[in-house]
Amino acid sequence: MSLRIAQLDDDPQAPFPPVTQALTDPDGLLAFGGDLSPTRLLNAYRQGIFPWFSEDEPPLWWSPSRRAVFRTDGIRLSSRRRRELRKSALVVRADTCFRTVIEACAHLPRPGQDGGTWITGAMVEAYVELHRLGHAHSIEVFDGELLVGGLYGLAIGRMFCGESMYSAQTGASTIALAALARRLHAWGWPLIDAQVPNAHTRSLGVQAWPRDEYLRALAELRTQASHTGSWTKAFGTMPASLLAHPPAD
Template identity: 45%
Template sequence: MLNLADAPILGADQRLIFSLYDPSPLGIVAIHGNLSPGVLLSAYRQGVFPWYDDESPILWWSPDPRFILRTDRLHISKTNRKFLRNCPFSLSVDRAFPRVIRHCAKVPREGQVGTWIVSEMEEAYNELHRLGYAHSVEVWRGEKLVGGLYGVSLGRVFFGESMFSLESNASKSAFILLTLELRERGFRLVDCQVYTRHLENFGAEEVPREEFLALLAEGLRGETLKGPWSEMLDLDGLRRRIFGASRPLSR
C-alpha cells in the first residue's frame, strides 16, 4: 500500500502517480497524503477516490469490483417517468455547490452514523468547484433547496460523490436528469464507486476493476467540460423535452 505522507501540495495541472498493484483486500491503495487539487484530480484520473472519516487518516480507494452506470443503460421506471412528467421541482446546475455539499454532509441517512464528508474534504471539493472540475445539481421547491448531488467531471466521465434529499424523489430527479444530459453530451460512464441498491435500481452494476479502468481510460480521452455548468446545462428544459412535462414551480 502506497504511503503518501510526504506527498506535496499540487496544483490542478500537476500529477501524482498512484500504484494499483498492491491494494488491500478492501480496495485501499494508499494512505495519508492531502486533498490538494492536483492530488485529487490525479486520483480520479487513475480510478482512485478518497473516503475516510474524522477518526482515520486519508484513505484512497480503488475497489474491486467497481460500481458504475453506463449512461446508455439508465433505467427509468414507469413511476419515475410519471413523476418527472408532473414534477413539482425546478432544477439548477452549479448554482449552490457549497450548500449542496454541506447538505450531503449533514442530512441524516438511514443506517449511517456520522459523515465521511469531513471539513477538509468539504473545503477541497469547494476548491475543485471553483476551478471548474466539481459540479452540483440543485433541486428546488420554490426557494427551498430540497435535494441535490455533486461530483467531479473529467473527460467524458462523471464521478458521483454524494446526494441528499429532503423530499421524496428530489435526489432521484437530479440523478436521472443529469445522467440523461450527460449521455446527450457524449458521457458514457458515471462512476458510482461502491454498490448501493438505490443506484442499482437505475441500472448501475458492478464490474471488475480492470474493466472499469479500461472504460475510464476511454472516457478520459474526451474533452473536459471545465468551468461552471450553470449556463451549459438546462435540466428543466431537458425534462420538458423528454417527458413532455409541464413547467416546474417557479423559484
C-alpha cells in the same frame, strides 16, 4: 495499517501506488496519508482512485475491485416514478449552490453513520476549491426557489465521478441523477462513476464493473475534451417532467 498499505509522500504530485496493490479486505484500500489538494485529488480520480475516510482518520485512498457505473442512457425509473414526474413542477439546474449541496450531503443522516460522516470539513473545503477551479459540479433540484435535493461530483474528461447525493423531498436525488444522465448523454458522455454499488443505485440500473474494465473506460474518457468551468449555462434549467419521457433521438 502502515505495514500493509503505502503511505503517500507529502508532495501532492507524488505518485500513487499501482491499483493492483489495493487490499481485498477491506476491498480496494490502497494507501493512506497525503493531503486533499486539487493536484492530488485530480491525480487520484484520473487513476480510478478516490478518498473515503472519517474525521478521526488520515486520508484513506480506495480503488475497489468492482466499480459501480451508470450508463448515461441506462438510468432506470419505475413506471410509478415516471407518472409522478409527468405532474412534477420541480426543475433541475447546475452549479448555482455547490457548497449548499455538499454540506447537505454531509449532514444528511444515513443508516450506519451513527451521526458521523465521511464528508468531513476538510473534504467540503477541498471539493469547494475543485468547484472554484471548474472541476467539481453540483446538480440541484428546486421546488420554486427551495433546494430540495441534489448531487455533486467531478468531471474527469468525459467521465463524471459522482461523490454523494441527498434528498430533502422524496425522490429528489433520483431526479438529480436522471437529469445529469440525460444532459451528459446529450453531450456525448457515456458513463457516470458511482464508486461502490448499493441497493438504491442497483434499483436505478447501476452496473458493477471489474476494476480493469472501469480503468480501460476511464483511460479513454479522461483525455477527451469536456465542458470546463461552470455548468450553469450549458446545463440550463431542466423541468423534472421532461424525465418522464425517453430522450429525443
